[in-house]
Amino acid sequence: MLLVLGIAGGLTLVFGGFLDMSPNRLASGIALTAFSLSPTACAAIAAPLAAFILLAFVSNEKARSIATLLAAALLLYACLATAGLLAKHLASPDKPALRLSLGSAFWIPLACALFAFLDAMQRLQFGLVARVGFFALLCLPFAFMAYVGFFDALSLAKEFENHQAVFVQALVDHVLLVVLSLAIALLVAIPIIFAVRQKSGLQNLVYASLGVIQAVPSIALFGLLIAPLSALVLHVPALAQFGIGGTGRTPAIIALVLYALLPLVRNGVTGLDAVSPDVRDAAKGLGFTAGERALKVDLPLALPALLSGMRVVTVQAIGLAAVAALIGAGGLGTFVFQGIGQYALNLVLVGAIPIILLALGTDLGFQLLLSVARGQA
Amino acid sequence: MIEVDSVSKTFGALKAIDGLSLKVEDGTFCTLVGPSGCGKSTLLRMINAMIAPDTGRISLRGADIATLPPDQLRRGIGYVIQSVGLFPHWTVADNILTVPRLLRWPKEKCAKRLDEIVALTEVDPAWLSRYPRQLSGGQQQRIGVARALAGDPDIILMDEPFSALDPPSRASLQAAMRRIHAQSKKTIIFVTHDIDEALKLGTQIVLLNKGRIAQTGTPQEILARPKDEFVETFIGGTAPRLRLLDFEPVSTRMRPETNVQAPPIFADASLKDALNLMLSESCAMLAVQDRDGRRVGTLTVADLIEAPHGS
Numbered sequence: 001m002l003l004v005l006g007i008a009g010g011l012t013l014v015f016g017g018f019l020d021m022s023p024n025r026l027a028s029g030i031a032l033t034a035f036s037l038s039p040t041a042c043a044a045i046a047a048p049l050a051a052f053i054l055l056a057f058v059s060n061e062k063a064r065s066i067a068t069l070l071a072a073a074l075l076l077y078a079c080l081a082t083a084g085l086l087a088k089h090l091a092s093p094d095k096p097a098l099r100l101s102l103g104s105a106f107w108i109p110l111a112c113a114l115f116a117f118l119d120a121m122q123r124l125q126f127g128l129v130a131r132v133g134f135f136a137l138l139c140l141p142f143a144f145m146a147y148v149g150f151f152d153a154l155s156l157a158k159e160f161e162n163h164q165a166v167f168v169q170a171l172v173d174h175v176l177l178v179v180l181s182l183a184i185a186l187l188v189a190i191p192i193i194f195a196v197r198q199k200s201g202l203q204n205l206v207y208a209s210l211g212v213i214q215a216v217p218s219i220a221l222f223g224l225l226i227a228p229l230s231a232l233v234l235h236v237p238a239l240a241q242f243g244i245g246g247t248g249r250t251p252a253i254i255a256l257v258l259y260a261l262l263p264l265v266r267n268g269v270t271g272l273d274a275v276s277p278d279v280r281d282a283a284k285g286l287g288f289t290a291g292e293r294a295l296k297v298d299l300p301l302a303l304p305a306l307l308s309g310m311r312v313v314t315v316q317a318i319g320l321a322a323v324a325a326l327i328g329a330g331g332l333g334t335f336v337f338q339g340i341g342q343y344a345l346n347l348v349l350v351g352a353i354p355i356i357l358l359a360l361g362t363d364l365g366f367q368l369l370l371s372v373a374r375g376q377a
Numbered sequence: 378m379i380e381v382d383s384v385s386k387t388f389g390a391l392k393a394i395d396g397l398s399l400k401v402e403d404g405t406f407c408t409l410v411g412p413s414g415c416g417k418s419t420l421l422r423m424i425n426a427m428i429a430p431d432t433g434r435i436s437l438r439g440a441d442i443a444t445l446p447p448d449q450l451r452r453g454i455g456y457v458i459q460s461v462g463l464f465p466h467w468t469v470a471d472n473i474l475t476v477p478r479l480l481r482w483p484k485e486k487c488a489k490r491l492d493e494i495v496a497l498t499e500v501d502p503a504w505l506s507r508y509p510r511q512l513s514g515g516q517q518q519r520i521g522v523a524r525a526l527a528g529d530p531d532i533i534l535m536d537e538p539f540s541a542l543d544p545p546s547r548a549s550l551q552a553a554m555r556r557i558h559a560q561s562k563k564t565i566i567f568v569t570h571d572i573d574e575a576l577k578l579g580t581q582i583v584l585l586n587k588g589r590i591a592q593t594g595t596p597q598e599i600l601a602r603p604k605d606e607f608v609e610t611f612i613g614g615t616a617p618r619l620r621l622l623d624f625e626p627v628s629t630r631m632r633p634e635t636n637v638q639a640p641p642i643f644a645d646a647s648l649k650d651a652l653n654l655m656l657s658e659s660c661a662m663l664a665v666q667d668r669d670g671r672r673v674g675t676l677t678v679a680d681l682i683e684a685p686h687g688s
Contacts, residue, residue: 285456287451
């Protein structure tokens with residue numbers, strides 16, 4: 001594993017472009033390798049990669065894993081520092097349109113560092129909290145560097161700066177889209193879950209129809225919702241006052257809810273099926289009302305399964321919400337599609353990187369919740 | 378008093394309970410015993426309205442249970458089942474306090490009750506903060522019993538509570554139930570398929586067969602005068618005549634002679650203990666003493682074998 005990471009990182013460092021320099025935002029640039037820019041910087045990145053290759057031959061697993069963590073941290077910050085410094089060095093005030101984009105020799109070693117982290121933490125059997133804490137610690141200097149403008153010369157930072165005003169709004173829109181649809185999906189799913197459990201005949205019907213929805217591609221579903229919603233608003237104009245229309249948030253939320261239903265219902269039913277009938281019998285015999293049984297026994301015991309359903313659904317919704325930008329729902333996807341439209345890769349990244357971070361963060365958050373819920377059940 | 382009046386219940390083609398009537402006085406330890414499928418669990422589960430009778434009525438203290446809200450009825454009746462059914466997501470303390478919390482007792486009353494129950498059921502206080510899966514089967518059922526008693530119900534229903542336990546755990550919990558019954562004078566309805574357990578625990582035995590009562594009475598009555606062939610066969614394996622010796626103290630059979638030398642036995646010991654002592658000492662005679670060590674009489678093998686007049 002380490003050997004592969006070290007070699008892959010090393011090869012891209014030597015042959016790949018570290019920075020892409022182009023005269024303006026739209027023209028295609030020339031790739032500059034790290035070595036051609038600064039041999040010192042290149043050595044700083046190469047050293048931890050070489051360490052990976054050497055560490056692959058260390059047999060003591062614990063020592064190797066700890067050393068790997070250190071080497072990976074060095075690699076991460078060597079990449080970041082080099083990127084910031086070199087970009088500053090290349091940029092000049094008399095050429096404001098000059099664009100400096102990060103190339104493969106930056107991204108691939110960065111990815112190598114992340115893989116090495118994950119692998120070493122797995123081997124050291126870090127708990128969930130330790131993992132989160134470690135990554136937070138790792139990100140802290142980066143956040144500080146970004147704050148003081150260390151990366152400002154990079155065009156990624158420039159794109160971000162240019163769109164800063166709308167960025168916060170887009171982020172809020174994106175999160176709101178996901179949270180709203182998840183809340184609505186839960187409200188719809190819970191009665192369906194109880195109905196399916198009451199009448200076993202319903203199960204196949206519900207699973208089959210929700211399965212069909214899952215099979216519809218997201219763009220198609222967004223598109224399909226435009227016509228009926230537009231027709232609805234045409235007949236009931238009052239709805240338009242609430243912001244309901246054929247495009248925008250309404251169809252996006254409906255589509256996200258529809259996609260969320262199958263995983264939620266299936267996990268909910270599985271969770272409830274796993275509640276032991278003896279526990280239910282005892283609860284009934286001790287005098288729980290039907291409502292108390294659902295709330296105090298069934299729900300908490302089915303919670304781990306339901307939460308893992310919500311984890312899948314939320315991460316999925318964060319990605320799907322990006323596509324919803326196509327029908328005018330707003331969110332971070334807007335930058336992605338604008339970027340594609342303008343052939344401005346760095347603008348795509350302004351949308352894509354927060355979406356990825358959002359998804360990863362949510363996933364970790366749900367893992368934490370799950371481990372708490374599992375600890376009790 | 379629990380009154381069951383001409384109750385019948387049919388499941389499909391099976392007549393589980395067939396026109397059954399029964400009275401259980403307050404403070405009785407009533408064991409329902411019989412072969413599997415005799416309807417004993419069904420009868421038990423009808424008392425807390427888990428199963429509704431097809432015909433007939435069941436009343437507690439004169440009130441027809443069909444007229445009471447089932448949840449409130451059940452909160453006033455302890456319930457222990459074979460599979461225990463502790464809530465896996467709650468600690469032992471939370472499990473024990475299930476019913477007090479359903480009844481919305483104030484916090485201090487709950488805390489006080491928890492202490493009482495822990496003492497009464499001999500629960501190790503170290504378990505209270507643990508989760509049920511961290512306890513053995515016997516420990517879990519002890520918590521099951523504690524949970525049933527926590528709301529201070531007058532009646533406790535127990536459905537084969539100890540059948541799945543290893544013999545030491547079972548014996549320990551049986552002893553605990555006898556003690557709890559003696560201390561609290563609660564009415565206990567206890568279902569078992571084990572006639573030995575029924576005779577050991579019950580003050581009233583109800584022997585069921587095919588949804589009807591084959592015989593009911595004290596253990597002595599059942600052992601001494603089995604009503605029919607079914608009862609005789611059912612209690613046959615327990616050596617009923619030997620078993621009867623368990624229920625009678627030495628003082629009822631001894632003769633007043635006090636000058637014969639023999640191994641000593643207390644007057645309030647059971648006849649079974651006396652027979653056991655004779656067998657182990659290889660003698661046919663015992664010197665009976667009271668608890669102060671005063672010689673009060675003599676017991677011979679002949680006294681053991683021949684019951685006195687009128688018994």
